Amino acid sequence: MNASVAQAGHPNLRPIGPGVDTIAAEQAVQDLLIALGQDPLTDPGLVDTPRRVAAAYAEMLKPKPFRLTTFPSEGYDEMVVARDIPFNSLCMHHMLPFTGVAHVAYIPHERIVGLSKLARAVEMFARRLQIQEGLTTQVAGCLQDNLAPKGVGVVLEAEHMCMTLRGIQKPGTRTTTSALLGQMREDPRTRQEFLSLIHGS
Ligand SMILES: [Zn+2]
Numbered sequence: 001m002n003a004s005v006a007q008a009g010h011p012n013l014r015p016i017g018p019g020v021d022t023i024a025a026e027q028a029v030q031d032l033l034i035a036l037g038q039d040p041l042t043d044p045g046l047v048d049t050p051r052r053v054a055a056a057y058a059e060m061l062k063p064k065p066f067r068l069t070t071f072p073s074e075g076y077d078e079m080v081v082a083r084d085i086p087f088n089s090l091c092m093h094h095m096l097p098f099t100g101v102a103h104v105a106y107i108p109h110e111r112i113v114g115l116s117k118l119a120r121a122v123e124m125f126a127r128r129l130q131i132q133e134g135l136t137t138q139v140a141g142c143l144q145d146n147l148a149p150k151g152v153g154v155v156l157e158a159e160h161m162c163m164t165l166r167g168i169q170k171p172g173t174r175t176t177t178s179a180l181l182g183q184m185r186e187d188p189r190t191r192q193e194f195l196s197l198i199h200g201s
Contacts, residue, residue: 020061025054060090060097063127066120068146070111077150079190081105081197082118091162092129100158100174103198106143107151107183107190113143132158132177140179151183153194 029050033040040046085102104118125138140154155178164171183190 020058026050029053063124073108085119087126089126094162096161098158098160103155105153106149136177152181153184154179
């Protein structure tokens with residue numbers, strides 16, 4: 001791949017969708033509370049709850065746009081790894097949080113990116129209703145599109161409240177997902193290097 005391909009991505013990452021209608025969200029939370037047998041109209045502890053819940057979801061679903069600025073790699077072609085990037089997201093099946101860490105790596109071709117941008121990319125895609133698999137592949141695809149690197153590796157480890165608070169109720173259960181592209185997928189030694197780097201051995 002050449003430089004024009006590397007620069008042909010979409011460096012301006014912006015939120016998707018129509019955004020949050022806070023008033024409608026507050027009303028909907030009030031309706032939900034009533035449907036759940038609660039009394040948000042007169043219970044002093046619940047009167048302000050619709051506003052707080054709407055604000056909390058608005059914040060969790062509002063990514064901060066940023067520019068994924070890239071730089072010439074100046075010949076650097078070793079793996080770049082950012083380990084243990086904390087993230088919070090919302091499961092699209094239950095609207096309950098899942099939280100964990102992301103490990104993001106790439107092997108530069110002609111462009112590199114500031115390390116903080118790897119964490120920003122994770123946060124950007126985490127702040128929408130997600131499944132963990134989708135979040136993993138979206139972060140990997142974003143790096144692929146913007147850097148055209150020789151390889152990309154993304155591993156997410158997360159605990160899902162919809163598994164720990166309800167259903168099978170197994171606190172501490174962590175789900176691991178991975179997306180490997182290019183050399184990271186095709187070359188077993190490169191993949192092994194990535195896995196040993198993220199596991200700290
Ligand atoms: Zn869920």
